[in-house]
Amino acid sequence: MMIFLFEFLILSTEIFFGVYLTGKRHKGSGKKYAVLGGMAASAALLLCFYNSVSKSPALSAVILLAGILLISKILYPWDWKLLLYSGCSYLSALFLVDTVSYLLLCRYFSVPLVFWLIFSFCFRVLFYIALFTSNSLEGLLKNPRQYYKTLYGTSVAAFCGISIMLHLSFVRQDLKTPMIISILVLSVLFLRIVLGYTHVKYQREKELLATIEMQKELLEQNYTAVNRAYSQNARLFHDFHRHLEVIRQLTQKYNAPELSEYIDSVISPVRDISSMAWTGDQTVDYILNSRYAKAAEAGIPMEMNIEYPYNTNIKANDLCTILSNLLDNALEAAAAMSRQCPPDRCRITLTIRRIGNILVIKLENSSPQPSYTPDGELTSAKKGLLLHGWGMKNIESAVQKYEGMIQTAYADHIFQTTITMCFDGVKMDAAEP
Template sequence: MMEWYQILSYFLTNSIRGFLGLYLVCGLLSARMELRRTVMISAAAAAAITALPLLSVSGAGVLGAEIILLAAASRVYLTREQTRMSLFILFFYEIAAALWEFIISSLFAIAFRVGYLARWCVSHQAMDAFWPCLTGQESSAAMVRGMEAMTEGYLNGPVGAAFPEDQLWMRFLDSGAPEHLLAVWTVRLFMLVILISAVRKRGGRELDVFRTASAIAVAGMICTVTLGSQTVIAIPEDELAMWNLLSVILMFSVLVYNLNRHYEAEKEIVRLKEEQAELLDRDYQSLNRLYSENARLFHDLHNHIELLHRHLTHGNVNEAVEYLEDLRGPVREITNSGWTGDEAVDYLIGNKTAAAQEQQIAAEVNMEFPRHTNIRSADLTAILGNLLDNALEAAKKVRGDQRFIRLTVRRIYNMLVIKVENGCEAPPVAKQGELITSKTEGGLHGWGLKSVRAAAEKYDGIVETMYEDHVFRAVVTLSFEAVNME
């Protein structure tokens, strides 16, 4: 039966392990976690897990119950599709924690065994001749008596009564013994150090999870192999074989996770490219219609000139003015669309502003675009096309003065700031830190901002969104380099 301090210690260590497990899952799966709720969930799970050994549940049963409880708790922050990956992460997280508890407890057992042998040597007469040379006769006698008293008290007390005199080191490997808590707390402190390091690095660049996990797994395998070759303590061969196998499996799990991460990233890139291609095709169709209309206008130019000449020679000035007004619309659209110098981007902006005017949405463009940069036309088209599409979709749902879209592009040294504002009926819905579409018909909706972020990342850019006083604002900041055209 465990003492009260052992129960309290296991509750605290289980709480720390549960909290770190949830933090790891949320961090790897890009889910936002609430600190207070996570602490409460971790404490509740720790209470249930601490009670299981008191009910004579085996260690494997406790481990399985903890994985299931933490996976169920993580569903608060994750989607249904991420549940399977959370189980994978938690399973190998628990294996890594148990592996390092075994390694640290074995190291403490070795240290105790070596220390116990030293105390045993001190109690013999051969050491009585050595100590006077080192410290003097009086201090030597006092030290020998003190070491003998301490050793005798430990061996004859209730703590050491369960093991023979030469096997007290085994208490460090016994999960029910108080000595085992020393290894448990050492591992927990090590885990807390990793957590603090991860939180600090997230302020700059994200912690390289693959390298950290790989280093932990490789170090665990090296330690288990080393424990199998040492002769200070006798660890059962079947137990060593089990931990050696688990350490190898842990290493392969890190590789599998890394491969899965790259696979998911490649799938995301493919989806984004498909969406970008469809959006570009849609914009191309719109631009093609505009080109057709303009081509027809220029093709019929000689007919227009002939008709205007006839009106003017017959003195029909008013008819000539009215006819010119009809022609000014498409001509003005062509001549006023040179915002960036990139034909595709300019026609895209012109197409979106024309679509806004057709739906009685006020459109405003303020452009300060640098020429001859390394920003590719396809990336700029993806960014502007998605942002303007989202702005038009939101502006259609509002009335009055809020029915507007506004595009502003400014250059600040080697930074390009793209800002798109629109009237918005209500704050956008966010899930796990990501804005989600309010549409229900499916398709590509909801991928717009992901495509914007993917294009912005190519230029070390960031995407920020905010909502205030019925105005939604999306700001994209890109870093660019000048390109010499000579």
């Protein structure tokens, strides 16, 4: 009677929690506890009577699995593969402990069967407590659930192998055969689990790469949209403040003081924006605006007249080399000149124009008298003079890529550099305006 009672408790809890774990995430599962408990108790009672007349633990294990799957399907409309994955994984873990503990306690140490049943029941109680109190253990069982359609075969193979181990442990008289088969089954099962884990890891990495690729595409689309809007704003602000100045003069001509005051309030922030370079090329704009800010900080007037062509084959790094070195040299020379003459005589003027397929960059800046080598090349003058040397050589190297040339001249304390470069137009994307 004691064995029957413990067997009933073990089977009823196995069925109850096996079904409950399957439908734990199902909406409204908490309202079905009473129904689930009654069905689990009824199924466990029938299985106990069957085990009393049957001597096949493997067949009992299959019937137990079928009962869990049937009750789960009735209560929760899950996919059969998910039910099979969940049920086989759950029972495999329990049967593995049962098999090992039975071989050790009953077959090796000859402990009475009732003590093994008590151990199995206590183990299940601890297992269920750990399962519902430990988030990591529950997550370990549920994380691969999204891959159950490809992993359910692993759980089915594990259930079959462990059920055979359990059957041999009960029906075989010699201990050696179950031990050997158990080692073989566990080895194969371990390899299958490793392969399943590798597959899950591969699937996750594949999904991660797909997500990163999608984010990359979205960023490229956003960049294209922002760049298109940036180019449109460049054209808008290029001469906008000049139009406002004309309107302001007209209001003064026709004696409209209130309108003139209103336009003055609008011109002030627009003039600040308009003083920046808006060429439509981010590299060019960054270099020009950063040097413009340095000139303003040093109190050196800087004027820019930019008409930069869109969509050329001139690379951004070459433009960076040319413009940054030119303007840095000009800033240093103008700063040196400001120490020798009144500040109002120091200035920097940059003009960029296109003539056909030729880009012309003309820079004029206040500068002390430069010095030349006997070969006619400018010498470096970091202390108080215009900085030429490696910077100018880098400029020459970049200009030569586009079949260009550099000309320099000096007169009345103004150093002038003129650069011409040939470029090829690049066709614009049809989607762009």
